[in-house]
Amino acid sequence: MAKQREIKLASRPQGMPSQDNFLFETVEIPALQADEVLVKSLYISVDPYMRGRMNEGKSYVPPYALGEVITGGVVGQVVESKNDRFQTGDFVLGELGWREFNVSKGRLTKLNPQLAPLSAFLGVLGMPGLTAYFGLLDIGQPKEGETVVVSGAAGAVGMIVGQIAKLKGCRVVGIAGSDEKNQYLVSELGFDATINYKTSPSIRKELAELCPQGVDIYFDNVGGDITDAVFLQLNDFARVALCGQIALYNTEKVEVGPRILPILLVRRALLKGFIVSDYQSQYSVAMQELGKWLQEGQLKYRETIVEGFENIPEAFLGLFRGENVGKQLVKVADPF
Secondary structure (H helix, E strand, C coil), X not given: CCEEEEEEECCCCCCCCCHHHEEXXXXXXXXXXXXXXXXXXXXXXXXXXXXXXXXXXXXXXXXXXXXXXXXXXXXXXXXXXXXXXXXXXXXXXXEEECECEEEECCCCEXXXXXXXXXXXXXXXXXHHHHHHHHHHHHHHCCXXXXXXXXXCCCECCHHHXXXXXXXXXXXXXXXXXXXXXXXXXXXXXXXXXXXXXXXXXCHHHHHHHHCCCCEEEEEXXXXXXXXXXXXXXXXXXXXXXXXXXXXXXXXXXXXXXXXXXXXXXXXCCEEEECCHHHHHHHHHHHHHHHHHHHXXXXXXXXXXXXXXXXXXXXXXXXXXXXXXXXXXXXXXXXXX
16 A cells, blocks of 8 residues: 655643654555545645644643644645545645545535635635634724734734735734844735834834824734733723734743733723634635635735645744744645
């Protein structure tokens, strides 16, 4: 039988993950059973939320099991099918393993490669785009003329948040970790202003200068010191969409920061955490609008693509070093 490579969780990270936490194995590709589909992986997504799944403990999704193959978003092509819904050659999206080939019982979404490049279905038209859409529009409720601050603004979610906010007539301030990223946000994506959190002498002072009317909506992807600074600028009745806390994912002990509840109380602000799967019943509507904006040129995106199955762990680790601009992907193979 044909062989393939797969990647398992070898051990649970303590702090920042390393290559030692991953185990490569070569295994046989299993024969298909009734209603199953064999999918060749083309693009594999690596995402910050995966770090949380490497820890033990209760969360919104079960942790990865030790010794088991890591799973995530995968765009692939059907190689063989015993399922009437799929034909050889179909392009599909699914929650699949870090494998060169995956056997699925058909829990896959067919993709239209005429709508956008295949990689886009893991980014602007996938989980990150949907996260940006629902977090900003449902929780943020943007109104024309309001000020929106986005942390992690050059990431796959943040750059879409900023653009949608601009489409809704808002003033947008992005926070990212390099001058190159911030230049892209302003010159290409239309952000009004940016802050380089790595070089800023005082994020709090820069925010006060760039947001003289305060902050109406904060889309939080990172947490930590950046979020502490933004909270001090919140306006009355501000809305905070709590999407991610990447600054805290690799901490080994609980940090004690400012007490934020008095700020929320006095400003009568809304803070709401959310997971994109909360909105699953509305995915089709969001996809239509995101696709329309994309085709009209009102929505742009950028990807950081690493090539080679063997480079998946390194691409994942790069997320926490801020190496990616936009969606981080690994290209595993070309379509046949």
